[in-house]
Amino acid sequence: MQVTPNLLKSLENGFNTALIDGLNSYLPNTYWAKIAMETQSKHAEENYGWLEMFPGLREFVGQRVINNLSSVPYTVKNKTFENTIAVKRTAIEDDAINLYGNVFRMQGEAAAMHPDEMMFAKILGGFDATGGLAYDGQYFFDADHVGYAANKAEISYSNVQAGSSPPWLLLDLRRNFMRPFIMQNRSTVEFAAQNKPEDDNVFMRDEHLYGVRVRYNAGYGFHQLALGSKAELTADSYRAARTAMMTQRRPDGNPLPVIPSLLVYGPTNEYAVKKLINSDKLDSGASNPWFQSVPTLMVEWMQ
Numbered sequence: 001m002q003v004t005p006n007l008l009k010s011l012e013n014g015f016n017t018a019l020i021d022g023l024n025s026y027l028p029n030t031y032w033a034k035i036a037m038e039t040q041s042k043h044a045e046e047n048y049g050w051l052e053m054f055p056g057l058r059e060f061v062g063q064r065v066i067n068n069l070s071s072v073p074y075t076v077k078n079k080t081f082e083n084t085i086a087v088k089r090t091a092i093e094d095d096a097i098n099l100y101g102n103v104f105r106m107q108g109e110a111a112a113m114h115p116d117e118m119m120f121a122k123i124l125g126g127f128d129a130t131g132g133l134a135y136d137g138q139y140f141f142d143a144d145h146v147g148y149a150a151n152k153a154e155i156s157y158s159n160v161q162a163g164s165s166p167p168w169l170l171l172d173l174r175r176n177f178m179r180p181f182i183m184q185n186r187s188t189v190e191f192a193a194q195n196k197p198e199d200d201n202v203f204m205r206d207e208h209l210y211g212v213r214v215r216y217n218a219g220y221g222f223h224q225l226a227l228g229s230k231a232e233l234t235a236d237s238y239r240a241a242r243t244a245m246m247t248q249r250r251p252d253g254n255p256l257p258v259i260p261s262l263l264v265y266g267p268t269n270e271y272a273v274k275k276l277i278n279s280d281k282l283d284s285g286a287s288n289p290w291f292q293s294v295p296t297l298m299v300e301w302m303q
Contacts, residue, residue, distance in 0.1 A: 003092050008195050008208075011092065015104045015210050016191045022108025023189060030112060031299055032119040035171060035264070036181040037221060045077040046184060051135040051222060074135035076219035078186040081114060083107055084211035089202065104210070111189050111212050119181065120301035122218040124167060127160065127228060134220040141228035148249045157248060161229035161237055167302055168233050169264040170241050170294070172225040180226035186215035224248055224258060233265065233272040235290060263294050266302030273298070 039046065051074060085107060091097050125131020126140030134140040139160075147157025171180055194201050195208040202208060227245050231237040241260075248256040265273050273296050275283075280291045 003089065007092070011087075011097065012193045012195060012210070015100065015193075018101045018104035019108040019111070019189075019191055019212065022105035022110075023112045024108075025105070026109040026112035030116050031297065032115050032181075032183050032218075034297065035173060035179065035262070036119060036183040036218070037177060037179040038183045038185060041076075041078055041184050041186040041216075043078075045075045047073040047075050048135060048182065048219065048221075049073040074220075076182060076184045076217050078184065078215045079217045080213065080215045082211055082213045083110060084209055086201075086205075086207040086209055089206045089208060092208070107212060108189075111214065114214075115183060115216065115218070116299075117301060118216075119183065119218045120299060122220070123169070123181065123228075124301075126220065127167070127230065131220070134223055136223070138223075140220045140223055141226070142223075145223055148251050148253060150249060150253045152251060152253045158244065159223050159227045161227070161231040161241060163229065163231035165230055165232045166266050166268040167228060167230050168266070168269055169229070169262075169302075170227045170238075170245060170260040171262045171264060172245065172258045173261050174259070175225075178222055178225065180221050180223065182219035182221050184217050184219055186217075187213075189214045224256060227260075233269050233276065235276060238263075238276060238290060260294050263296045264302060265296065265298055267298065267300060268303060270298060 085100075085103060087097065087100060091100075122131050123140075126134070128139060131140060134142075136145060138145055141160035143156065143158040143160055143162075145157045145159060147155045149155050173179060190213045191210070192213065193208065193210050195210070196202065199209075224245075227241045229237060229241055245258050245260055248258055250256050263273065263277065276288075276290055277293065277296055278291075280288055282288050
């Protein structure tokens with residue numbers, strides 16, 4: 001087969017279409033959109049100092065109370081990611097490129113899956129310094145967040161349970177614009193090619209390059225809406241986690257409206273979740289008080 005500019009353009013378009021097919025086919029299976037607020041970025045990094053303001057209304061008595069943005073900014077820097085596939089010129093000449101359609105569909109699936117990998121690496125890093133600090137300068141899952149008592153006094157609030165068991169999360173996801181995690185998008189998946197005879201890779205290595213590029217990053221949102229646990233997933237630890245989340249208060253002493261709406265866990269906690277949440281009976285035969293008390297989501301990266 002003669003390698004002509006028209007043929008190369010046709011191949012490029014076909015590979016791009018295959019990539020988009022793979023991308024779109026996997027998107028319904030992703031997790032991040034279920035748990036994170038999506039933000040659009042226009043700069044190298046974005047400031048989320050406003051996270052310090054957990055909004056709430058008060059009765060208009062006297063003058064307005066002014067809420068200012070945090071003086072200590074919390075920023076999320078965009079990262080750039082790529083994946084590149086080489087196609088030998090001889091494969092094009094010999095009309096042996098049929099298999100590459102599926103390769104580029106797989107590349108699209110990988111591009112769709114990557115935000116989940118990044119998001120859950122960030123989440124698991126919230127138990128220690130590997131994920132960076134949250135907007136209040138603490139680990140995201142920390143025993144020393146600032147909380148408030150009914151008398152408006154500052155107290156320490158813990159959204160973490162210590163232990164050595166596989167991690168699990170309780171999240172309040174009832175809001176669309178206030179969530180525990182951030183997916184910051186700078187640019188969508190872009191497809192590009194180096195397939196001209198004068199390109200170095202074609203001239204020096206006799207191969208054409210096709211790659212994807214994307215810019216984004218994951219960040220921490222409102223820690224009040226999440227509790228992370230490495231304690232064994234039992235009725236006692238689950239009850240304690242729910243109670244801790246639902247008894248938070250605002251600076252004015254009023255209850256903070258937080259109710260767990262999703263339990264996120266990994267494969268090693270599957271049996272514990274089936275017993276605790278999905279079974280209507282306890283081992284003793286008595287009714288299970290936690291039966292279907294919260295929807296569940298198993299995520300392969302929660303390990």
